Amino acid sequence: MVIKKIPPLEGKKKPRIYQPETEPKTGTAANRAAGQQNNEDLDCLLSELNSLIGMSKVKGLVREIKDYISIQQQRRAIGLMAEPLVLHMIFKGNPGTGKTTVARILGKAFASMGLLSKGHLTEVERADLVGEYIGHTALKTREMIKKSIGGILFIDEAYSLARGGEKDFGKEAIDTLVKAMEDHKEDLILILAGYRGEMEAFLRSNPGLRSRFPIHMEFPDYKIEELVEIAVLLTKNREYILTFGAKEKIREILYRDADRGDLAMGNARYIRNLVEGAMRKQAVRLAKEKNITKKALMTLEGQDILEALEK
Ligand SMILES: Nc1ncnc2c1ncn2[C@@H]1O[C@H](COP(=O)(O)OP(=O)(O)OP(=O)(O)O)[C@@H](O)[C@H]1O
Numbered sequence: 001m002v003i004k005k006i007p008p009l010e011g012k013k014k015p016r017i018y019q020p021e022t023e024p025k026t027g028t029a030a031n032r033a034a035g036q037q038n039n040e041d042l043d044c045l046l047s048e049l050n051s052l053i054g055m056s057k058v059k060g061l062v063r064e065i066k067d068y069i070s071i072q073q074q075r076r077a078i079g080l081m082a083e084p085l086v087l088h089m090i091f092k093g094n095p096g097t098g099k100t101t102v103a104r105i106l107g108k109a110f111a112s113m114g115l116l117s118k119g120h121l122t123e124v125e126r127a128d129l130v131g132e133y134i135g136h137t138a139l140k141t142r143e144m145i146k147k148s149i150g151g152i153l154f155i156d157e158a159y160s161l162a163r164g165g166e167k168d169f170g171k172e173a174i175d176t177l178v179k180a181m182e183d184h185k186e187d188l189i190l191i192l193a194g195y196r197g198e199m200e201a202f203l204r205s206n207p208g209l210r211s212r213f214p215i216h217m218e219f220p221d222y223k224i225e226e227l228v229e230i231a232v233l234l235t236k237n238r239e240y241i242l243t244f245g246a247k248e249k250i251r252e253i254l255y256r257d258a259d260r261g262d263l264a265m266g267n268a269r270y271i272r273n274l275v276e277g278a279m280r281k282q283a284v285r286l287a288k289e290k291n292i293t294k295k296a297l298m299t300l301e302g303q304d305i306l307e308a309l310e311k
């Protein structure tokens with residue numbers, strides 16, 4: 001069973017803007033420094049991307065774009081035509097499969113490659129774009145587009161824009177977005193995200209739309225062993241260690257969920273919540289002790305995982 005999120009009707013969440021850590025620099029010497037800095041940033045981002053579990057297609061795409069840019073630069077240097085890249089994308093996948101995580105890294109990586117001027121990610125949903133009266137939607141949508149120029153505009157549950165059919169203001173939002181994709185294609189990437197089935201239906205209902213998105217990316221549900229690896233990665237990134245027993249507990253829990261048919265529930269987010277819950281349980285377990293060792297401070301045990309599950 002896959003638990004589906006109900007598309008929210010009105011804005012509960014505020015649009016989220018993730019800023020990259022480094023601002024673009026200007027001036028010749030500064031440009032050189034910025035160039036070097038950008039390469040370092042890019043290496044750093046690529047290793048962040050590569051450290052994600054699975055995602056071979058996304059990793060392949062980024063390598064492809066990086067090579068393409070380098071070849072275009074060489075073509076331009078000897079006077080050959082160099083085509084600009086259109087990088088609008090569709091992300092299809094269940095909750096917790098890493099769509100937002102990837103979009104955030106892509107924004108920063110594309111900025112280091114010089115494809116975007118800022119690389120920030122503006123994450124919005126239907127309520128941030130669709131208004132309540134005629135004209136309101138175009139205004140709201142344009143406002144979000146303005147905020148996202150230089151980076152990525154990421155629309156979660158994008159199919160909900162087509163929910164109400166012809167008379168719905170969602171259509172006005174789509175039309176405004178389509179215009180912006182064209183007008184700002186040099187410095188704005190639009191990513192529409194949502195469940196695979198719904199996104200397919202959405203694209204079928206807007207025949208002109210599919211061809212405007214040259215990149216379609218599938219985010220499959222994680223397999224059990226990938227989820228265990230994600231648990232190891234998430235703990236390592238936070239300077240914790242899972243004991244053999246803790247890893248086995250996570251594996252057991254996941255096999256049990258799979259038997260019940262609800263493994264896809266929450267995907268990597270489920271693992272993150274479980275690991276974070278275990279960190280709190282470890283804290284409660286340790287707080288009673290005196291002279292706690294570094295090893296103990298870092299270790300999550302099977303018991304912490306079990307207690308986190310029972311919470
Ligand atoms: N491949 C991965 N490797 C490591 N961690 C991951 C991976 N995929 C997702 N995560 C972690 O899982 C959590 C959820 O991921 P994310 O928010 O990107 O999912 P999502 O697909 O955007 O979900 P939703 O559709 O619910 O917004 C994040 O904390 C992220 O760091």
Ligand SMILES: [Mg+2]
Nearest residue numbers: 099100101156
């Ligand atoms: Mg998300």
